[in-house]
Amino acid sequence: MRKQDEQIPGVPTLQDVAKAAGVSTATVSRCLNAPSVVSEKTRVRVMEAVKTLGYAPNFSAQALAAKRTNTFGAIVPTMANAIFARGLQAFQEELQKSNITMLVASSSYRPELEEEQIRALVARGADALLLIGHDRSDDIYKFLERRGIPYVVAWVHDDGQSHVSIGFDNKLAMQSLTRAVLDLGHRRLGYITAQRIGNDRAQARYGGLSDALSESGLSIDDVALEETDYSIKSGADAFDRILKRQPDTTVVMCGNDVLAAGALQKARSLGLQVPKDVSITGFDDIDIAEIVSPALTTIHVPHRNMGRGAASMLIEMSRDGTRPKSRELPAHIEWRGTLGPSPDQM
């Protein structure tokens, strides 16, 4: 009288559909998962029952029984950052084509939190994982290997790393930009970076700066360095500090466009002309790079392509159990208005 004779409809199950269509649950299941193997006649009947009852499979039960969830997970540092938001959007659009759902978690740039999130997504049955950057504990990589969960490391490409990845060479990109800056005669540099700890992209970019400097016989120790968090205001404040410490600075390079936008804003409010008095460079080429004025000279990064590519790699890995080769995507200098010759050149 409690369980069996329940009168209230509740949520329809396979059982209900089976009963309504006068077939077994197995047949209903097949209609849904392998329609070709069931006769036209019964299939029509079953599908009708499905429709009228408003049946939708219970995901948990499905996952439990089938041992696959058609769900991929993505862990990003933050979604509030346009570069990840755009990449995720593309990632998701690509997955959707294959009827795969995306689960997102954000780690707030905190390694412990990221580990937790990875485990959580795996526990939830994520069939594959998108990770940002390769900088994480061995334990967690082992964990993934052991569970046989395919993953790709995105937003970076580094020949020294063994994990399947899709991205660009952050170091090389910043190195080439720095070379361009030096070629323009700049010698008194400032550099604003995001927090580098636990962020291999920021580290690599810094490394690129350093290397380019060395090439020219200069030292990274001579650049006015500011490390700060990710916001326009932080960029502005950092710019201010740099100019205070080193008033004859001719160029301030920034680890990303957001910081650069802040720097640019501050320069303007300080009455400095960009790039006549001081040059500024960014990195990422997000929307704001184009609308500030003068528009930011920056590194163009193929965010959407990375998201899309990561999706297709994961789909392949998950489907075929293969291990595709890492993909390096191009990043290039986007010349716009904030980088000019050093005033010293005159």
Added chain:
Amino acid sequence: MRKQDEQIPGVPTLQDVAKAAGVSTATVSRCLNAPSVVSEKTRVRVMEAVKTLGYAPNFSAQALAAKRTNTFGAIVPTMANAIFARGLQAFQEELQKSNITMLVASSSYRPELEEEQIRALVARGADALLLIGHDRSDDIYKFLERRGIPYVVAWVHDDGQSHVSIGFDNKLAMQSLTRAVLDLGHRRLGYITAQRIGNDRAQARYGGLSDALSESGLSIDDVALEETDYSIKSGADAFDRILKRQPDTTVVMCGNDVLAAGALQKARSLGLQVPKDVSITGFDDIDIAEIVSPALTTIHVPHRNMGRGAASMLIEMSRDGTRPKSRELPAHIEWRGTLGPSPDQM
């Protein structure tokens, strides 16, 4: 020899932990979910086994048995839009405090797709749902009611609507901004809106414009209207068309900041001074509003608060089964540099 005597370890289950600790699976389950009810001694033993085996509960099984997933879903039009990305980030951070996972799906502003996504998230066991705007089919609302899934409609507040919501009055906000514009003497207006179909925020904003005009004895038919999609370039193009159609336009109001940024850019490239020759207004107050120059006069919208508030409302609804009152958050004009008196005033 196949199932039982499997030698390869595989993923540890409750069973394995139970065996290792010499207790029943029930006890292990209790250790994890209600530690207080099991004796100190056995608990320690069990937790040890958990640790050494690296056990993590299987989410699907858990959900299937417990009929709750600790997962909330969010369906947004797109994550590539800063306003949603920021709101989601806040939403997720708040959920995390209560150990709830967020599932995101994006509908690309397509109603049918949104319905699909809602059903998908529900099928995946979402305990509650965050929806954007109240504009959707009755069917889907009925579906949610029937399943007893709590949901809140965010980004809007409209007394005429019955669903639990958190947001601000889009119409009123645009109305007040329009009043301010008219007070400054502007009479030749242009308006750039995002696609209004299926987007009640865009509709409401347009309505606010229209109403404010009527109040002053003016007609919406006299404003040069451009409807376009969401991008900086679209805003720029629309601005161009407006000035072609109506060269004596003194102000171009925009349905959001992205379009306004485009308009501003185009104005500059057309050699127009803002706001001396032409004024521009935005809506949303996202990052870019502050960094363009002159900075955008716009409507400040509490994105993060909406995300956070939506989370806490949903948590309450899901926990207590209550139905909280809708919350209206304040939105106000953020006066900056792009809105000035009409040149006609001189």
Added chain:
DNA sequence: TTGTAGGCGTTATCAT
């Protein structure tokens, strides 16, 4: 082509 039935890994209700 279709049905039967055993599992999937937990939770929760009873006893004990």
Added chain:
DNA sequence: ATGATAACGCCTACAA
């Protein structure tokens, strides 16, 4: 405080 054991809803050999 702990242990059996029946759900939970679906998938999938295997049998018919």
